[in-house]
Amino acid sequence: MDCKASHEINPTGPNQPIEKGETLDDKLGNWKGVNDFVYKASRQAVSSYNFYSIVYDPMTTCGCCECVAAILPSCNGIMTVNREYNEMTPCGMKFTTLAGTIGGGAVTPGFVGHSKYNICQRKFVAGDGGLLRVVWMPKMLKEELKERFEKRAEELGVPDLLDRIADETVGTTEEEILPFLTEKKHPALEMDPIM
Amino acid sequence: MGLTGIQIFKLLPKTNCGECGVPTCLAFAMALASGSAELDACPYVSDEAKEQLAESSAPPVRPLTVGTGDYAVKVGGETVMFRHEKTFVNEPGLAVLVTTEMDDAAVNDKLAKLDKFQYDRVGLNLRAEMVAIKDASGDADSFVALVNKVKDASQAALILMSDNADALAAGVKACADRKPLIYAATEDTADTLGALAKETGCPLAIKSSDGYDGLVALSDKLTGMGLKDLVLDTGARTAKQAFEDHTVIRRAAVKKVFRPLGFPTITFPCEMADNLMDETMLAAMFIAKYAGFIVMSDLEAYSLFPLLLERLNIYTDPQRPMTAEQGIYPIGNPNENSPVLVTCNFSLTYFIVSGEIEGSRVPSWLCVQDTEGLSVLTAWAAGKFTGETVGTFISKSGIADKVSHKNIIIPGYAAAISGELEEELGDWKILVGPREAAHIPKYLKTWKPE
Numbered sequence: 001m002d003c004k005a006s007h008e009i010n011p012t013g014p015n016q017p018i019e020k021g022e023t024l025d026d027k028l029g030n031w032k033g034v035n036d037f038v039y040k041a042s043r044q045a046v047s048s049y050n051f052y053s054i055v056y057d058p059m060t061t062c063g064c065c066e067c068v069a070a071i072l073p074s075c076n077g078i079m080t081v082n083r084e085y086n087e088m089t090p091c092g093m094k095f096t097t098l099a100g101t102i103g104g105g106a107v108t109p110g111f112v113g114h115s116k117y118n119i120c121q122r123k124f125v126a127g128d129g130g131l132l133r134v135v136w137m138p139k140m141l142k143e144e145l146k147e148r149f150e151k152r153a154e155e156l157g158v159p160d161l162l163d164r165i166a167d168e169t170v171g172t173t174e175e176e177i178l179p180f181l182t183e184k185k186h187p188a189l190e191m192d193p194i195m
Numbered sequence: 196m197g198l199t200g201i202q203i204f205k206l207l208p209k210t211n212c213g214e215c216g217v218p219t220c221l222a223f224a225m226a227l228a229s230g231s232a233e234l235d236a237c238p239y240v241s242d243e244a245k246e247q248l249a250e251s252s253a254p255p256v257r258p259l260t261v262g263t264g265d266y267a268v269k270v271g272g273e274t275v276m277f278r279h280e281k282t283f284v285n286e287p288g289l290a291v292l293v294t295t296e297m298d299d300a301a302v303n304d305k306l307a308k309l310d311k312f313q314y315d316r317v318g319l320n321l322r323a324e325m326v327a328i329k330d331a332s333g334d335a336d337s338f339v340a341l342v343n344k345v346k347d348a349s350q351a352a353l354i355l356m357s358d359n360a361d362a363l364a365a366g367v368k369a370c371a372d373r374k375p376l377i378y379a380a381t382e383d384t385a386d387t388l389g390a391l392a393k394e395t396g397c398p399l400a401i402k403s404s405d406g407y408d409g410l411v412a413l414s415d416k417l418t419g420m421g422l423k424d425l426v427l428d429t430g431a432r433t434a435k436q437a438f439e440d441h442t443v444i445r446r447a448a449v450k451k452v453f454r455p456l457g458f459p460t461i462t463f464p465c466e467m468a469d470n471l472m473d474e475t476m477l478a479a480m481f482i483a484k485y486a487g488f489i490v491m492s493d494l495e496a497y498s499l500f501p502l503l504l505e506r507l508n509i510y511t512d513p514q515r516p517m518t519a520e521q522g523i524y525p526i527g528n529p530n531e532n533s534p535v536l537v538t539c540n541f542s543l544t545y546f547i548v549s550g551e552i553e554g555s556r557v558p559s560w561l562c563v564q565d566t567e568g569l570s571v572l573t574a575w576a577a578g579k580f581t582g583e584t585v586g587t588f589i590s591k592s593g594i595a596d597k598v599s600h601k602n603i604i605i606p607g608y609a610a611a612i613s614g615e616l617e618e619e620l621g622d623w624k625i626l627v628g629p630r631e632a633a634h635i636p637k638y639l640k641t642w643k644p645e
């Protein structure tokens with residue numbers, strides 16, 4: 001809605017309609033029309049963009065996203081951290097550093113900026129395993145999203161997923177949270193390798 | 196471009212030992228990918244991984260340091276053509292020139308200016324930080340004497356310039372502990388000076404009379420000798436040519452990862468103009484366009500200050516808001532009856548507000564709350580400048596011990612928080628100040644504690 005209005009007000013502005021065109025990869029969310037547009041708009045810097053992946057050709061952001069997700073290789077999962085959380089995270093970077101890493105048009109495999117609600121949407125990093133990949137998030141974010149999260153977790157058949165996800169009370173390094181994930185039998189540990 | 200962070204990560208030990216200075220291998224990989232770290236920082240990379248990474252992980256413009264201690268000047272490390280693509284990383288060093296032709300008084304004068312024209316802004320000390328010492332006659336003794344004189348008088352980073360390799364060697368030996376930049380190896384002196392640079396561990400500038408090809412040949416030759424820290428001078432001494440050269444060099448380094456030109460440059464506005472104004476204009480151009488070191492014939496407040504500000508602005512990371520430190524700032528010797536104002540820590544806000552308070556000549560306490568660099572309205576909208584945050588900050592700040600009244604002035608734009616703040620602070624009276632900083636002086640002049 002907002003984007004449509006913005007486009008109507010300023011047809012050459014930042015919001016542009018894009019035809020998806022031919023589907024190139026439905027798992028990762030790759031469309032020819034999108035790629036063509038991105039290629040042109042980025043002045044040939046970016047040639048492919050996957051809607052649903054954090055590992056392969058992920059989205060860039062302007063840097064003002066609510067959350068940043070990062071992969072946690074030894075946990076075979078991803079973490080996400082919201083802007084309000086100022087402490088260290090298991091990926092070894094704080095939110096501000098992460099935002100600097102992914103923002104401003106940089107395509108940074110392994111990292112993606114997103115909104116809070118996006119986490120509970122069906123397509124959240126669907127190409128990499130979706131919500132079940134999430135192994136760490138700050139407690140405050142867990143609490144904020146609880147209701148939506150649980151609904152989505154139920155759909156996925158893991159109703160207690162939220163409790164199996166670590167937060168800062170468990171640890172802020174991968175070493176600290178891995179035993180917790182193992183004990184809770186976090187589904188990500190059983191999934192295909194994330195990279 | 197080189198490998199992505201993830202590709203680099205796969206080659207790292209993945210032990211997250213933290214010895215590289217960041218907590219995880221992934222964070223280190225990201226820093227490598229962005230060119231802001233060097234592989235050597237990790238003691239555990241395997242040789243095989245090293246080889247694979249060396250090529251892609253080294254920043255396209257080699258970072259190097261001239262000078263030591265407080266005055267160490269780090270340049271290079273750049274990864275983009277334009278600041279808006281990401282950020283520029285290391286400010287170019289600004290040097291003032293002294294030569295063996297100058298008399299003592301003239302040399303003292305330049306050194307005194309270097310010392311005097313320093314400015315504290317944004318919590319930073321802005322200054323020119325280098326002295327270029329030039330041997331004008333090829334006489335080793337007088338050169339060494341001048342080097343010693345400058346070395347004793349100033350902590351500044353040094354650039355030693357001579358056409359005579361022997362004199363240069365003598366000068367460098369006199370101050371090798373200060374890690375000077377050696378200027379400059381040419382086709383004729385590459386062997387001697389290359390050996391000197393290697394022996395002393397000092398960075399070496401190279402200058403060719405044969406355009407880019409000559410420079411590349413020299414650079415290849417010296418890298419072949421095992422030198423890593425080189426600085427380029429194409430020899431251009433006109434604005435147009437020097438500008439073109441800088442652009443070509445940066446492009447080759449960043450766009451093509453062409454290693455022979457992947458080094459910082461040195462440029463000499465002092466040899467390109469006959470008055471300080473023109474010289475300063477040229478320096479301004481080179482600050483924006485890719486210079487590593489800029490040598491000026493003279494420094495005056497009117498010429499240096501704009502350059503320092505320009506440099507600060509251009510090299511400030513546009514991806515992060517500038518901030519002032521949270522705390523209580525006394526402005527103009529305030530006492531227990533002085534007004535107390537609170538604002539956010541976006542540095543522009545802080546400077547404008549503190550400037551206006553200063554201008555009002557009403558001694559005041561300015562309390563700056565950490566809003567992560569957001570300005571008042573933005574911080575308020577983002578929930579970082581609310582009754583609760585301001586209340587907690589004020590209660591903990593210790594301002595209550597400094598004043599005998601209980602009045603606090605909040606920014607006009609944050610009027611909405613006054614109710615909540617009142618609840619938080621209990622016995623304090625919340626006064627809504629002006630919306631615009633420009634109206635602060637008028638407001639303060641009529642302010643009385645209640």
Ligand code: SF4
Pocket residue numbers: 207208209210211212213214215216217218219220221223236237238239240
């Ligand atoms: S020093 Fe090497 S092994 Fe240790 S955390 Fe850094 S990159 Fe990983």
